[in-house]
Amino acid sequence: MADLTDPLAARREKLARLRAAGVDPYPPRFSRSHQAAEVLERFAELEEDASVRVAGRLQSLRPMGKTTFGHIEDASGRVQIYARRDQLGEKGYRLLKTIDLGDFLGVRGSVFRTRMGEISIRVEELVILAKSLRPMPVVKERDGERYDTFQDREARYRQRYLDLMLNPETRETFRQRSRTIAALRRLLDARGFLEVETPVLQLVYGGALARPFRTHHNALGLDLYLRIAEELPLKKLIVGGLERVYEIGRVFRNEGLDRHHNPEFTMLEFYWAYADYRDAMDLVEEMLRAVAREVCGGLEIAWGEHQIDLEPPFARRSMMELIREATGEQVLEQDAETLRATCRRLEAEMPPDASRGKLIEKIFDLAVAPALVQPTFVTDHPKLVSPLAKSHRDDPERLVERFELFVGGQELANAFSELNDPEEQRRRFEQQGALRAAGDEEAHPLDEDYLMALEHGMPPAAGVGIGVDRLVMLLTGAEAIRDVLLFPHMRPRTRGAAPAAPTDRGEA
RNA sequence: GCGCCAGUAGCUCAAUUGGCAGAGCAACUGACUCUUAAUCAGUAGGUUCGGGGUUCGAUUCCCUGCUGGCGCACCA
Numbered sequence: 267m268a269d270l271t272d273p274l275a276a277r278r279e280k281l282a283r284l285r286a287a288g289v290d291p292y293p294p295r296f297s298r299s300h301q302a303a304e305v306l307e308r309f310a311e312l313e314e315d316a317s318v319r320v321a322g323r324l325q326s327l328r329p330m331g332k333t334t335f336g337h338i339e340d341a342s343g344r345v346q347i348y349a350r351r352d353q354l355g356e357k358g359y360r361l362l363k364t365i366d367l368g369d370f371l372g373v374r375g376s377v378f379r380t381r382m383g384e385i386s387i388r389v390e391e392l393v394i395l396a397k398s399l400r401p402m403p404v405v406k407e408r409d410g411e412r413y414d415t416f417q418d419r420e421a422r423y424r425q426r427y428l429d430l431m432l433n434p435e436t437r438e439t440f441r442q443r444s445r446t447i448a449a450l451r452r453l454l455d456a457r458g459f460l461e462v463e464t465p466v467l468q469l470v471y472g473g474a475l476a477r478p479f480r481t482h483h484n485a486l487g488l489d490l491y492l493r494i495a496e497e498l499p500l501k502k503l504i505v506g507g508l509e510r511v512y513e514i515g516r517v518f519r520n521e522g523l524d525r526h527h528n529p530e531f532t533m534l535e536f537y538w539a540y541a542d543y544r545d546a547m548d549l550v551e552e553m554l555r556a557v558a559r560e561v562c563g564g565l566e567i568a569w570g571e572h573q574i575d576l577e578p579p580f581a582r583r584s585m586m587e588l589i590r591e592a593t594g595e596q597v598l599e600q601d602a603e604t605l606r607a608t609c610r611r612l613e614a615e616m617p618p619d620a621s622r623g624k625l626i627e628k629i630f631d632l633a634v635a636p637a638l639v640q641p642t643f644v645t646d647h648p649k650l651v652s653p654l655a656k657s658h659r660d661d662p663e664r665l666v667e668r669f670e671l672f673v674g675g676q677e678l679a680n681a682f683s684e685l686n687d688p689e690e691q692r693r694r695f696e697q698q699g700a701l702r703a704a705g706d707e708e709a710h711p712l713d714e715d716y717l718m719a720l721e722h723g724m725p726p727a728a729g730v731g732i733g734v735d736r737l738v739m740l741l742t743g744a745e746a747i748r749d750v751l752l753f754p755h756m757r758p759r760t761r762g763a764a765p766a767a768p769t770d771r772g773e774a
Numbered sequence: 775g776c777g778c779c780a781g782u783a784g785c786u787c788a789a790u791u792g793g794c795a796g797a798g799c800a801a802c803u804g805a806c807u808c809u810u811a812a813u814c815a816g817u818a819g820g821u822u823c824g825g826g827g828u829u830c831g832a833u834u835c836c837c838u839g840c841u842g843g844c845g846c847a848c849c850a
Binding site for chain 2: 272273274276277326328329330331332333334335336337346348350351352366367380381382384386400401403404405406407408409411412413414415416417418419420474475476477517519520521522524525526527531533614615670676677678680708731733735736756757
């Protein structure tokens, strides 16, 4: 005899009882006439009407002898069910004894309002649609107040399905994420951009300054990299004449993880022939406006204690000017030693091989970026850290035509007038090679295949990359990237030496 | 990778100076035909994260490992 105080054993025993009674605990389908929310919304026309058929997960159960109340929940919401023995019959009512919280049920019955005023379904037929064998955490609710909520962060990330079934705000966050991406796609489509897909597995990675993941192709006996950006293949499409292309895809960077970083994340990149980085700023402003309207219903967004205003136009400030205002330093004129000293003053010890460009970026990150709460385009970066950007029309020796959009102290977008001079591109790659030789593991590798494409001629073009996860964080007020990723990267769970399946509540 | 903090029943959390490991919810049994954190009576449930040490005695003190959270560093 199974120990019935063990919830797992108790549920398996009920499952066996159902099967013994000839009930299929996992029937193939159930046809619904209404969603839960519809029953509530259309109560006036449904009341005491024929029958509605609703299905969902059982979220609460209150048996009271010959009467039982409960709530079933579907994607639209939850509705109360009311079962009576005299209505269901002896046999039908006994089925309730084999039901647990978390089971999927289908009910048929009439809609009415209880004495306490809650719109409910008087159950005339009850069907088990899927027996649940593990107890889910129980969240109770009264007068809108929720008790014993499921808040353990680790469990929420590792078992997102529990988070989704128990926390409505989690469901809302991911709906907002989906709406954000849909809105971006709609806007680009409307502007004549073509959505494309480019390879994730690459022989030479590129398009950003970052360390890659490595993988291996067995049949070809070939080591490959997972892409760190979408950039280079997309620009080959510009060479090919597609003129306006974009990709929303996963990129992979082999770096540490924290509140703002996951090893794989979603990047939107678009490339726009015959436009420059200033045109791109206009379009990015419009994209943020469209997305904020769609997802937040307005252009004012709460961000911690601040209100962020996404009404265009955004501030456009040169990086060097911002650094000068914050530190008094004319960094563009200074040598590496002076820059390193400034870093030290800002409490960052930089590696001895760090280039001037990296040092300037660091100074910016420490002294300027955190204060950029309202949307700000930071423009005109040092050439050394921007190997794919076109030299600046006003200062071609030292600067490039580039912007990064900062909102809430975070970088949301990175863009430039694309470098389309193949000879200069080769020299920039070679310069990166020198940085790499000096120990910079993030320096951009030389890509002959890309250079060949450029030699065929690429029209002037603007290119933009937007960190979709961070955009969603901004729009949803999430403070960690994990809160906007359905399945954030987690260390594997191990028990002792042997790798084990993820632990689950109720596991012996 | 470094620093700080945490890990006790399925869940949320207690446990005095180092002295019998507890409560609520969930589970199980019973009562209850308009309840809603249903209520009432009862039952069961523990490798106190793993390993080692100190001690007559360790949830508690020490060492070590694992996992997580937060911060720093790197990156977007």
